[in-house]
Amino acid sequence: MDTGTHVLMGFALGGLATFDPAIANDPTLAHAVLIGTLVGSQAPDIDTVFKLKNNAKYIRNHRGMTHSIPALFIWTLLISVTLFYIYDTSFFHVALWTFIAVSVHVFVDIFNSYGTQALRPFSKKWVALGIINTFDPFIFIVHLAGIVLWLNGHHAGYTFLAVYVVLIGYYIIRFRQQQAIKRKLKQMFPxxxxxxxxxxxxxxxxxxxxxxxxxxxxxxxxxxxxxxxxxxxKCPIPDIPIIEKAKQDENLAAFLSFSPVYRWEIHEYNDHYEVRFIDLRYRSKNYYPFVAVVQLDLDLNIVSSYTGWIFSEKKLRKKLELIPS
Missing domain, CATH: 2.60.40 (Immunoglobulin-like)
Structure with a gap:
């Protein structure tokens, strides 16, 4: 999910925690739990910092180890220990709700098309169910409505219990929609x-x-x-030197580690070759914006490459910079 929705989920889980009498009757503990759910709902996305390095590092690492099974416990421990020393309150309650917040973050990310490597370290497979958009207006608005009701004096626990009952129903509806689409496609393409x-x-x-x-x-x-x-x-990737050399580039390697469906192209120019891989999941205005491109000279030395989102050929050329085509 997007950052804004994860923040709202942190508030919602902090409100839901007030069902526990120990939390509801202790303002200090309630505050610590709320901070725990807010930080826990954001912590797995710390890997966004790889974007500052380059797109290849970001693609390889975003929603990888930070969203893995061990990470659920590592984030919980780091956040809970810190809050325990700050607030000197129940470690168990803070750890429990922080763990729930981290787990919910990873769980909801599985439902969009980007997915996560949530099964690591047992598998590096990307788990992407493709049911919910990265930003879903309905999910965002329902959470926001719950927070508004809470701020206007409604019982936090019951309010967010109702929010999540509604959202469970919503996820079921979206799943049924997806299954109906898949059935039609199987009829169209036996x-x-x-x-x-x-x-x-x-x-x-x-x-x-x-x-x-x-x-x-x-x-x-x-x-x-x-x-x-x-x-x-559907053409298999050829086992030829130009492709094998291009695969050594970190941008193309990152693309191939992430994209589950793509096509490839090889273009030959007067003084260089260009290898292009195009992700077929994303199409915008007759253009496929998620690509990996490697340019090689005639001796098959890599001279330029790029992977990421690009929405015009002109901008792609600017990213590659070294060799115009």
Missing amino acids: DVEQVITVPTIKWNEWHLAVTTSNHFYVARAQNGTIDVLDIFE
Whole structure:
């Protein structure tokens, strides 16, 4: 989820914790628990700092180890010990609700198309259910409404219990929507191998990437109707020197470690080659913005590369800088 929604979830969990009489009757403990849920709801996203280094480091590390099984306990311990020494109050209650906040953060991130490596260290597989958009207006508004009711004197525990009952129902509805789309796609493409759904900010619109035995299909589901937007032949990556050399570049390696469905291109120019990999999950205005590009000279030395989100060819050329095409 986005940062704003995670913040609201931290407040909501702090309010929900007041169901515990020990917390409700102790202002100091209640304050410590609220700080714990707020910090815990943000802590896993500290890996965003890798963005300051470069996109390759960010793609490889964001929602990786910081969202793993060991991280749930490490974040809980670090935050709870700190709060225990600051507030000198019940370590158990602070640790319990901090753990819940960290776990909820990782859990809800699984439901969007980006996903997390939540199964680490047992598996580096990306777990991405593709049911909820990274920013979901309904989830945000329901949390915000709960906080407003709390600030206006309503019982925090009951208010946020109602919020989460509503949200559980919402997640079930979104799951049923996704399953209905997948059933239609399997009817359209009997040889389907993989379906990736990317929910948009709009309630009834989903981006789709479908893999069959011979093709990739990029489609859109809107109001129950599925429209195929692009069709690409499914071609195995060739085992040739230019590709093998390009794979050694950290930008392309990061892209391949993250993207589950993509197509590739090789372009030959007078003085260089260009290898491009294009993620098919994301399509915006007839353009695929998430790419990895490696440029090599005629001796197959890497001279420029880029991976990340780019929304025009002109901007991509500026990022590559060294060799215009």
